[in-house]
Amino acid sequence: MKMTAWSVSGIGEIIPGDQLGDIIVDACRAEPNGPLLNGDVLVVTQKIVSKAEGRLVAIDPDDPVSHKQLVEDEAVRIVRRRGDLIITETKHGFICANSGIDLSNVERGFAALLPIDSDRSARRIRDIINAKLGVEVGIIVSDTFGRPWRNGLTDVAIGVAGIAGVVDLRGTPDALGRMMHVTEVCVADELASTGELVMGKSSGIPVAIIRGVDPTWLRDSAMSEIVRPAQEDLFR
């Protein structure tokens, strides 16, 4: 099995009201690696989704209190707090730093909030690509989250369309023919991470294409596959 990932060039600064699907279609048409194919997965960073959807709020960049207030407004619960670091649970059920609000790669004086419904954002992009290019692709809206116990951030999925969130390999015999215990793999997060590796953080390239994904993973899905219900969670 072979998989290829590359970043899509030619996507300029995104502003509120931009139709992201159209912009991605145009960029993909100009791709030196050729046209999109059925089964390709596109990873699209949250930042441009939030910008296109107008999820920008004015802040005073020199006033940490207003930033903190915004973080709390976007949270349904404060999970941990230490110094300036606030880990919150968002309305979507994501647990992340600062309610996912980010100031980098956003015009000074503004903060980008998470999309209201990233699955819907992903579906909209998928539908436009399908209508204009006639291909069935998967879309992952990605964001960069920290995690407990390990240093460094990794990119994870915060919205999915047409690509599985979690693939259930429970009951699939292992290579020795024995039934496996529990192996539910979050392929959407792994694909988001793969996308991050080719986009880079400071280069500002907001879309990656991944080709060669297991075709059985291309199916209807939603973030509810990935977000663990609080009552099943041991760490909040």
Add this chain to the structure above:
Amino acid sequence: MKMTAWSVSGIGEIIPGDQLGDIIVDACRAEPNGPLLNGDVLVVTQKIVSKAEGRLVAIDPDDPVSHKQLVEDEAVRIVRRRGDLIITETKHGFICANSGIDLSNVERGFAALLPIDSDRSARRIRDIINAKLGVEVGIIVSDTFGRPWRNGLTDVAIGVAGIAGVVDLRGTPDALGRMMHVTEVCVADELASTGELVMGKSSGIPVAIIRGVDPTWLRDSAMSEIVRPAQEDLFR
């Protein structure tokens, strides 16, 4: 930037005493995708490292108590416990289910423990590849861990050689020319996840090659970059 990942075929069942570096060299020599190149990163699953290093212990597969005892013996601390699920901190500082002990893809009646020092395991493989094939590659020993808040497992690094654990992008200007806040990316975990996507869980292919990795990430490293010290951690 373009990255390609594929699984390496032709690696048979690994038994204690096998020299994994030699076996991987032979498999890579027979690779239909051509020879290894400088800067390639190989993801090697923990399972075959543990097997080659003889980290197998006999257990009674029908006696859950003996399994539980083994999990506790391999732990330095129990982090959470609910029903049959035990989240522990291992001697390496990893926090994972069952001290990383796994029964799948291991002969019935045996359990595979984590390698004693996966960085050393990774270095040994890297050195053999370098000596026999004359190429400088990065090696990631990967394992499949769960995480809080999100369903599904993802593959992460438990040993590294010649490839960065965490890449520090703090202070790198973002695309708008402003200094970024904190962006330390755990590229080793993201590469482990990429490897998992092409290996698959039940197919039993234990090695993946990733080509096209940012060359600045190919450097000396150790898991100490990734393992967060307890005093800096908010979730234990």
